Amino acid sequence: MSTIRISGPSPIVLPSELSGTYPDDDVAALAAIAAAQGRIDGPTGWVGRSFGVQVLDTLVTLQPGRWYRLPYPPVIEIVSVTGADGAEVSFEADPVELDRIKISGPSGQVRVRYRAGYELDEETDEGTGVVPAQVKQAVIVGAGRILAFDPQSVGLRSESVEGIGTDAYAAPDATEAAVDLVMSRLLSGLKVITP
Numbered sequence: 763m764s765t766i767r768i769s770g771p772s773p774i775v776l777p778s779e780l781s782g783t784y785p786d787d788d789v790a791a792l793a794a795i796a797a798a799q800g801r802i803d804g805p806t807g808w809v810g811r812s813f814g815v816q817v818l819d820t821l822v823t824l825q826p827g828r829w830y831r832l833p834y835p836p837v838i839e840i841v842s843v844t845g846a847d848g849a850e851v852s853f854e855a856d857p858v859e860l861d862r863i864k865i866s867g868p869s870g871q872v873r874v875r876y877r878a879g880y881e882l883d884e885e886t887d888e889g890t891g892v893v894p895a896q897v898k899q900a901v902i903v904g905a906g907r908i909l910a911f912d913p914q915s916v917g918l919r920s921e922s923v924e925g926i927g928t929d930a931y932a933a934p935d936a937t938e939a940a941v942d943l944v945m946s947r948l949l950s951g952l953k954v955i956t957p
Contacts, residue, residue: 764821765805765833771814771879774799774893775901780909791909798904802897802949804834804878810954811835812878813897819875822865829856829864830874835954836890837861838877845872900949 777784777791784791804812812818812834822830837860843851851872856862865872882889 763830763833766819767805768817768819768875770816771799771803771812772816774803774814774880775898775905779898780902781906782909791905794905794908795901797908798901801904802900809949809952811952813880813893815877815879815881817841817875817877819873822872822874824865824867824869824872826867826869827864829862831859832861832863832874832876832878833954834878835861836878836880838879838881838890841875841877843872843874846870894952897949897952 773792773795775795776786777788777795778786780791780795799814800806802809803814804816804818810833815838818832818834820832839860840853840855840863843853843863843865845851845867852866853874854864854866863874865874880890880893882892
């Protein structure tokens with residue numbers, strides 16, 4: 763299955779949730795959140811799961827009567843299933859596991875468009891749920907590291923100014939490795955393993 767993102771993902775962290783005082787419309791903070799989230803979310807991420815709400819398209823090579831599991835769960839809803847000619851194709855969604863569908867029709871490729879990610883309707887308390895806390899924390903750690911990055915200090919281990927003090931910096935590669943380790947440990951239990 764080949765999957766591409768059509769739109770999204772919606773941000774799962776607000777700038778005001780980061781360390782510091784960022785308003786929710788802060789452009790740099792929003793960009794840092796998008797970059798950190800992009801490393802883990804949906805088809806561009808390594809976790810194999812959708813966190814922010816997004817619309818995905820996946821190509822399925824149809825074998826009649828077979829159930830297919832759509833990649834990058836959780837699935838909110840199936841938007842459409844179309845054949846190579848663009849015509850709608852009938853399908854059946856598993857009522858319990860929305861990421862499982864059975865597609866009717868002859869063999870060939872079909873395109874499945876669906877909404878995925880964590881979404882909860884607060885009025886009905888229905889949906890795919892809230893974003894897991896460890897996922898939000900991983901994005902906060904990653905975005906914080908991006909915002910703290912100072913290109914002038916890259917490679918600088920210490921700087922001393924007589925009478926003023928000494929600044930010491932961690933090696934950027936070691937710092938980045940530490941942030942990656944924290945993020946991977948926070949998210950390891952959520953990684954989707956495909957057979």
